[in-house]
Amino acid sequence: MTVERTLEGKVAVITGGGRGLGKAVAAALIERGAKVVIGNTTVAQGTATVDEFNAAAGCKVAAFKQTDITTYKDNIALFQFAEKEFGGVDIAYLNAGVAGNATDIIFLPPDDENDARAMNVNAVGTMKGTKIAMLHLAKRGGGVIINCSSTLGSNAVPSMSAYVASKHAMNGWTRCFSMLPQICNVRVNAVCPHFVETDMLVPNPDQLSRGGPVLNLVDKIPKTTTENVVNAVLLLIEDETRNAQTLMALPGDVIREQEPAPPAPETITPEFVELMGNYAQDYVTFHKKELEDYLKVYEKQYGNKE
Template identity: 35%
Template structure:
């Protein structure tokens, strides 16, 4: 990672901070996007002081807004010439269960705007910067074991994180269109904010936790393994492993379907290459 640039959302503390510190130790340039300005600015100031040069920057970023995502990645490219890795880590869990809460639009939408829509927006903006690289680039999404499991106390959070995995798996074709891969890490280290009176937290407290070391191993795989795209990588107490996709339902395909799919795989790539060219021009003009 020496002289490479990694953009980290939600990088001021917790998982994001650990990732930032780890890759700075490996001589990467660090760009942190977050809403916790004091913590983020303190972290990058420490990195720059230790390096005796500008090797890290902080950009106030609300990932639920396109303009903030554009500003984050444009600043990263302006300061360090390119973006090699994006770790889309920003997330909230404070409204993870609103089933019987008052009917409030902002309360209902906030977790989806950050945990799912923020991922979609961050991915689309990151792609427009990373597709220009001549070398392999990687987008890594920090998902959750709740991308697959469904504890009732985290229903809204589960839905958002299930959506993240659907998004990542849907984009496994990207290396054929440009030089960008996208993968997801799923872990057991989530801070879900206000615990209130929810009885599930007794269960949550009893859950074994994966280590930060294991998380870094998973991120290393996403960065270094150029065959990984559209993968869901589990970060668990017993180590790192792939979580396989479910099998295709046999009754939903036949010989004609398979022939059509073979043609589609070729036509899809060519179509998306054209759409990417248009998107890059539109982005550069705005």
């Protein structure tokens, strides 16, 4: 079946795109006419994936840059590289994340680096990527950012405490951008896969030696498919009405929005409703000017460095 080239001329940046969900999304975007820039920590993996895409296409449709998403330096360099390679950025799929030893820390000895790893990569790394992506998309005239969260961004599983906390943070971060399109025509959404068969679910030697009930849970819990996750990402890209949404990709090829908890009724007074109406207009006006000023500073400090 021929796929319609709905993304012809678009450029996407994908973090963690060397394998798994990131690679699958990259392939789907290329199939629809987009160019992709992959940021990955592992050079051999990222290079091999880009070479594979370019060889299959018979032309340059992908490029790679080694990227540590926990640093602004690397996030900035990645988006500047994308502009140099393909002229700009329209889509950002911020897929990079960690699980493994960073998932369950409560009964492990105190370890500053490991205990902060899930939050630093999954949450703070995504926040940094969103900030830099927003600036580059705004320069382009608009676009869409998709953060890769999880159904655990609103639920909880014992023995996955740090991972769950990081995904709750990602969902809260994503839901705060309901008014961003009015400021710079940039939409921010999150895809929230249920457990899906990727390398992230394969226990590493340390996890296997530690054992525990979570290994049995991960092995037997119902899974969604990579294809379903890709379809959810494409929906968030192509449906321009979707903004500040957290969209679940569930077993049985189900895609459904993960609704945030409603505000407590005690907080919704007539005075509050009127206040929020005024706040919304003030927010857009204030941040339009703030973005205009910040883009000038950003371009002066970081522009044309790649």
